[in-house]
Amino acid sequence: MIQPKYYFYPNPHDEYAWTKCPKCDAKTKLRKFCLMIHYEDKPLRFHRMLSLRMDCKLCTECELIIKKKTEIESYLKMAVESWGMKFNPKNYLVFGTMEMQDWKQNQLTPIDPSKALEKIAPFKDVLDFKIQPAGWYFTGDKG
Numbered sequence: 001m002i003q004p005k006y007y008f009y010p011n012p013h014d015e016y017a018w019t020k021c022p023k024c025d026a027k028t029k030l031r032k033f034c035l036m037i038h039y040e041d042k043p044l045r046f047h048r049m050l051s052l053r054m055d056c057k058l059c060t061e062c063e064l065i066i067k068k069k070t071e072i073e074s075y076l077k078m079a080v081e082s083w084g085m086k087f088n089p090k091n092y093l094v095f096g097t098m099e100m101q102d103w104k105q106n107q108l109t110p111i112d113p114s115k116a117l118e119k120i121a122p123f124k125d126v127l128d129f130k131i132q133p134a135g136w137y138f139t140g141d142k143g
């Protein structure tokens, strides 16, 4: 994998759109990202890497990508069910991004997974923010 890039916040709050960055309070921008996801079903000894091209919120100051979990999971569920398996939200991990041009290339001529890995920038960290009535506070790394 290439140099780590971006922080990621999988937003569990459907009603909260984060038009402002939870870290620095700057206005977030809408930006398309190719999110890389690893899905694993241990009892079935199955794992697969997939990419989702999605509109995300981005704070350019903090390099923080924010995406609603439910939106990721609804796409993932469709994919997993199309493989003939039952989707379990505990089985996936969003771990990085791929440059859009590499992603497009990958769609035209699929490259083998080990080569694809070289194109992926893992996240610097996955963060979590809890919302309190008075605002939010930083809870540290997600584990």
Ligand SMILES: [Zn+2]
Pocket: 021, 022, 023, 024, 025, 026, 059, 060, 061, 062, 063, 064
């Ligand atoms: Zn920020």
